[in-house]
Each structure stands twice: as C-alpha cells, then as structure tokens.
Amino acid sequence: MEYRRRDALSRREVLALAAGGTAALLSRPILAQAAPKVGGSAVVAMQSHVTSLDWQMTNDEASRNVNSHIYELLVTRDENMKPLPDLAERWRVSPDGKLYTFTLRQGVLFHNGKELTSADAKASLERYGRIAPDKAILGSVDSIAAPDKYTVQITLKRALPTFIEQLSSPRNPAAIIPAEDAGKEAGKSSFIGTGPYQLDKSVPDAYVSLRRFDRYQANQNYTKRDGFGGRKTAYLQAVTFRVVPESGGRVAGLQTGEYDLVDNIPVPVANRLASDPKLKVYRVLPWGMLVEYVNCAFPPTNNLDVRRAMQAALNIDQISRIATDGLYQLDSGYQYAKFPYYVKGPGNDLYDQRNAAHAKELLAKAGYRGETLALVTNSDFEHLNKATIVIGDQLRAIGMKVDIKVYDWPTSLAKLNDSAGWNLWSDSLGLAPSVGDAIGVMRRFTGKENFQKSEDAVLDSLFADLTTGPTLVARREAFRKMQARVYDQVYAIRLGDEGYVQASRSWVNGFVPYRVPRMWDAWVSK
Amino acid sequence: MVGIAVRTRLCAWGGRRLARYVARRLISAVPVIFAVTFIVFLVMHLVPGDPALALGGTEASPAEIAQMRHQMGIDQPLVVQLLAWYEHLLRGDLGQSLLLGQSVIQSILARVPVTFSLAGCSLVVTVAAGIPFGIAAAVKRNSWIDQLIMGTALLGLSVPNFWLGLMLIYLFAVALGWLPSGGYVPLFQDPAQWLRSIILPTISLSLMQIGFIARMTRSSVLEVLGEDYLRTARAKGLSERITVWKHALKNAMIPILTVVGMLFGLLLGGAVVIETVYALPGAGRLIVTGILRRDYPVIQGGLMATAVVFVALNLLVDVLYAYLDPRVRYE
Secondary structure (H helix, E strand, O other): OEEEOOOOOOOHHHHHHHHHHOEEEOOOOOOOOOOOOOOOEEEEEEOOOOOOOOHHHOOOHHHHHHHHHHOOOOEEEOOOOOEEEOOEEEEEEOOOOOEEEEEEOOOOEOOOOOEOOHHHHHHHHHHHHHHOOOHHHHOOEEEEEEEEOOEEEEEEOOOOOOHHHHHOOOOOOOOOOOHHHOOOOOOOOOOOOOOOEEEEEEEOOOEEEEEEOOOOOOOOOOOOEEOOEEOOOOOOOEEEEEEOOOHHHHHHHHHHOOOOEEOOOOHHHHHHHOOOOOEEEEEEEEEEEEEEEEOOOOOOOOOHHHHHHHHHHOOHHHHHHHHOOOOEEOOOOOOOOOOOOOOOOOOHHHOOOOOHHHHHHHHHHHOOOOOEEEEEEEOOOHHHHHHHHHHHHHHHHOOOEEEEEEEOHHHHHHHHHOOOOOOEEEEEEOHHHHOOOHHHHHHHHOOOOOOOOOOOHHHHHHHHHHHHOOOHHHHHHHHHHHHHHHHHHOOEEEEEEEEEEEEEEOOEEOOOOOOOOOOOOOEEOO | OHHHHHHHHHHHHHHHHHHHHHHHHHHHHHHHHHHHHHHHHHHHHHOOOOHHHHHHOOOOOHHHHHHHHHHHOOOOOHHHHHHHHHHHHHOOOOOEOOOOOOEHHHHHHHHHHHHHHHHHHHHHHHHHHHHHHHHHHHHOOOOHHHHHHHHHHHHHHHOOHHHHHHHHHHHHHHHOOOOOOOOOOOOOOOHHHHHHHHHHHHHHHHHHHHHHHHHHHHHHHHHHHOOHHHHHHHHOOOOHHHHHHHHHHHHHHHHHHHHHHHHHHHHHHHHHHHHHHOOOOOHHHHHHHHHHHOOHHHHHHHHHHHHHHHHHHHHHHHHHHHHHOOOOOOO
C-alpha cells in the first residue's frame, strides 16, 4: 500500500472555518485581505513560557506554539488533523504491515545550511526513542535503517495500523533535527530544524525571537498551508513570542499595538473587543473537552447507583455555559464531530439528563445516607473551578452533601493519582481530542493507572482493539464500545466543549486559527 | 594635630570593630541560609505534586510521567537529591532548572536586574514621597494638609496593587498611549526605554508603600516633636525649620530606617504581582512560577538568594543605626 501527497483543496481555509466549527472569525471576513507581502515583523503575546526549544522533549502548548515554526516532521497533521506527508514525500507499508519505507523530499535544508538526508531522519528518530517523554510511540519499532540518501525504513516488531497516526502526533513530536544534534542530551540540542523560521534569540520566561529562514524549502507538493504542514510561506521577517501571563496585559498590549496577536483572552473581553474596527477576534470552538472523572474506589461514588444519580441530575448545559462564559457547545461524544472516531450514539441518552427525580430515586436505591462527596478542582484554571462550583450546587439540590476542594494544579494532579480523598475531579482535555487522538482520550480509563481507580477488563480488551485493529472501521467500533462503557459505568461525566479566543490587530492578514498560532502564511500591512 | 591623631585612631578602632561585627554577622548568617534551604527542600517535597506531573498534566501517560521524572532526576530518593543539591552548592552551583532549560544561577542573574530595578526605583520613590509627606503631616498636624495626606495615604494603602496596575495600564498605555503596557528594556540597552518600561510598575508598587511610610513618619516625628530637648531647642530661639530638620528628624529617622530596611523586602515580595501584571521577567515571577510548577532547583536557589538579600539588608540597617545613633555600638 502506498501513500502519496495529495493536493491541498483550494477551499481548505473555508473548510477549516466551517467544518466542525473549528474557527469563526468574528469581526470581518477572512477573504477581505491585502495582498501577501514579505517583510515586517509580528509580536505574539502568549500566556505561558516555553519549556524547551528542543521539541523532542516537550509536550506543552507554549513550546508547541513556538517550535512548530522551527521544526518539521516526516509526517504531520493537516487542517483536520489527518496524517499529512511533510518531510517524507511519501511512504509505503509492506503487506505484513511491519515495514514502513519513507521517501524524503530532496533539497530540504536545515537552518545550518545542510541538506536533510535519511541519516538525519534516522538519527532523529533514534534520539526520540531515547529521550522523548512520549517515546512509547516508537516502542513497537524494531529497527530504523537508511538504505540510501533519501530513504528511511522503519521495521516494527509487529503490525501496528495506528503507527502513522502516532508518528505524526503533534503532542510530543518526533521532530527531525541534524544528525550532529542527535547525540545530545534532552534540551541540549542546537535548536536547528527545517522549518520556515529559525531561532534568533531566547530569553527564558520573557520571549523567543524567530527570524525568517531565507533558504526555507517550502513543500512544492502542495499549493497552500495545511494544518501543521502543506506549503508554508514565511512572509514575516521576524516573529517574537512574548510571555505575558496576565490577560489584562495581553489585551492592553493588543490595544496599544505593541502586540500583533494575542493568545487566550477572556470571552467577555473578546465580546467587547469584537466591535473595535482596529482588531480582529478569532473564536475557536471546540478547544477543550470538559470532563469530570469519577472515582469508583472511594465512597460514595464506589456505588454505581450513586454515580448514575449524579449523571442523571446534572444540567450540563448550565454548567458549561457558566464555566465558559458562554463560549461552548454540547456534545456527548468523546471525540469531536469532524474526526474519524467520532460516535454520538453511545451515551447520548445519558448525557445532560437534568432529571432530579430520577437522580433521587437512584440515590435512594443506592442507600445514600449523606456521605460527603469530595469535588476536587484547581485554582489555576478558573473555568474548571466555576464548573465544579455549579456541579456542587446541582448535586446539593438532589440532597447530596458536597465538599469542594481547591488546590493548585500540581497538587490536584497528585490527588488524582490517589485512590482516596476525592470523588469528582475536573479536567479539560486539550490536545488529545483536538487532534482526533482516540487512544489518548481512552487511555485514561484503561490499565492499572486509570483515572476512575477501578480496573476494567472489558475496557482493557477494547483498548487493545482500538490500538491494533486492522482497519479504521474495526478501531472505530472498539472506540464506540469504549465510549458506551464509560457512560454506562459512569467512569466520567462528560460536560460541554469549551472555546478559545485569540485576537489580532486588523493589520495582521492571512492568520487562520489552529491548534498553534501559525505565523507562517501570515503577513502584516501596517 | 593631637586631636586629629586621636580621631584617626578612634576611627580606625571603630572601623575594625565594624569589620569584626560584619564578619560575625556574616558567619552567623551561614546556618540561617542553610536552615532556609533545608526547610524549603523539605516543605517543597512534602507538598503534593512534582514538576513532571505539572508539565505532563492529564495528557501524559504514566510512562511519560515516569520518563520525565527520570530525566529530571526526581525519581531519586530524597536524601540523595538533598545531598546532591548541597554538593552542588558547595561548588557554587545552584543546579539546573527542571523546566527552563538553563542553570538556576543564570536564571536568577538574568532576572535580578529587573526585580532590583523595580524594587530600587520603588524604594526611591517611596522614600522620596513618603517621608516628606509624613513630616508635613506631622508638622501641620490636625490641619487640612494633615487630613489630606493621611486620607490619601489610607487610600494608597487600601488599593490592591494588581488592580492599580491594570488601571494605570489602561489609562497611560491604552487611553493616552504615553507608556508601554508591559515588557522590560534593560537599562544598558536603552536607558530612555528602560525608564519608560519601569515607570508604571514603579508607581503601582510604591503607592501602597508611600502611604505606609507617610503614616509611619508622621507618627515617629510627632513622638519626637513632644520631647524635652526639642522644647529646649525652641526655647533657645531656634527656628521651627531648624528644630524639625536638624534636631527632630535625625532622631525620628531611627524607627523609619528600620521600616525602610524591611520595606525593600516588602517591595521584593510585592514585585511578584507587579511583574506578572506588567510581564516583567523578574526574579519574583521566576520563584512563583517555580513554585506553581514545582521546579525544585529554582525554588531552592531563588529562596536561598532571597534569604541572602534579607540577611544583607538587615545587616545594612544595623550598621546604619550606629551612624544615626551614636549610642548604638557594634557588639
């Protein structure tokens, strides 16, 4: 079986805006833009600092925002998060599903001027297998070979149909770096990639400056950008990602013109800014999947009827609306609608029931006698805190005794690892559902270190099918059954999907919101 | 000539005593700093959560978290980690930040100029404004001037500095466009831009302290103004200006100096909030971010550096006491 590049659709951006509600530009149509031009610079204000410019060792969002401009992968993700050939022009899978042969694009240059060869790709993947937090995605790899200058062969120990999905994951990416860097420790590489921008200067916790890589070899197999890949054009001479933790500071800097684009601004502020003709506001929905994990090992939620009572009682619409300041959508699925694994059916009848009478019946059946329910949330993510407060009120209304425990983020994560001391734990699933990563979502409910604190052999078996099923149809069926099981056993309570807001000055053109703020193919007309 | 020689010998004797005093205080600071780092180490490791968890969140699998812990070296026994830290410390190395990708010393040194610029400017503004206001209020006690100054001081004390910071940004950056909304320009890179970048943070940080110092100065000066020796000064015909400025103020300065010494510490603490509001990459924000992400070496090194600064400040204040009050001796 051979996979080749496919020409990008001319309506790609329109689809990106419309399909699945990825993004909606509020203030003015994206098509009304000045002609692209090379030059100028842009400052992007982000909330968090970059953990590392060595992309092979990071999986956080701020690092991804910056590193996606510096590095590229063999296979990346398109606008709809499907695998897309990038540095690899094409790949071939052997009939037994164990041998993957990648043919590299020729003439691709690293920022140090050296041409990318199979030796670099091989060395990069081998380093990734040693140092990357997510090195398990190469756990099935038996060997990597570079039989000629532009061919890389990966041999698996066993057939793994989801191998390309995992290899192209943008979470902790298998970034391709020069072979000379491959022997270096995690975080000690030269931060050289093949991307449209190269590192200029980095001041930790303050900013990262990138400058245009003039010898960048755009992928001629496409006609325009597509997700993390496609044909990328660097119009801006320089892009600075500045750390501005306070949202008020980011907004003020945008209004004064100090920042060209700002990330993550509060919804009420965005509503106010939308009427300003000097600004553009971008709403991205869905961005995160709000979920309450339920502890099945700690009373009273060790009783299935108590869990079902909570599921029956909650008004998901109200919780989500208050938590997100109104930027939300309701969906019972554990994937977003535009992705291959999305299934709405299982659990839909158990979602957003708002049935207090039934909830009270279930509590009576469970023999609930006013045991305290511990709701754990954190002070770092205000929307999760708000969701927990509303959940607490709704559960009190059906006669449950509720204690809300607010910790900082690391402490709340440590509590989640405990099998006692909490009953509900609030979370927003960020990247996994956003990239259609069915395995990443369902992993939480499987194995010994599951989040519901109760091993489930049925789920474990289905998870194996999800990972190794020979066809997408088979894997999707496994996912459907897993989602049904999670709802039936109330291992988690699915809330709504939260949105995300970015804003730019109106002089920023060509910017299309995505999982990272892509500054390639964006230009300024100041 | 004899008088000069005696004074020189006395000065030399005083200088030696001062040097011995400073040396003794510095030696006694060593166990203090050791204790601070030990307690910080214990407390930070007793608090739930670790940097791998904080970084990986719920997205990372248990295997990924374990891999990150191994890379960070926090999967080692606590005793091993503690001993390794002290071993590095003896070599003048505060370790490597787990999350910033640079050494702790580099991280701190890069941020100290920002925080010291902010705290130093705020201290100057606080002292320059707070003490004259306090003196004026004391001299004109119970007048409308006194009430105006004390009322304003109370207002300054009551306004949260993060809120004030945001209001100043909206007024001077967004509405008037006079000053930048945030960010920092190093002094030696562009002094004019440095000044522009530090004005709003300085006002935000110092306003509360101006009120504090003004009230403190007023109360201290009022206390001194009632002393017998000032009545004597007035009785012998000295003008009110000389009475206040020459005789009252120097005596009133002793308690004020104590507060000013503590004030720099307070300003360093307050800088954490202001650095966040104005996106200043300062040491305060470094430590707080370190705590929130459990970056143990940064917390250890940052708090040790803070302890050193506080010890030095206290020592400086004690030395200045003797200058202001000859009765104080270096014992």
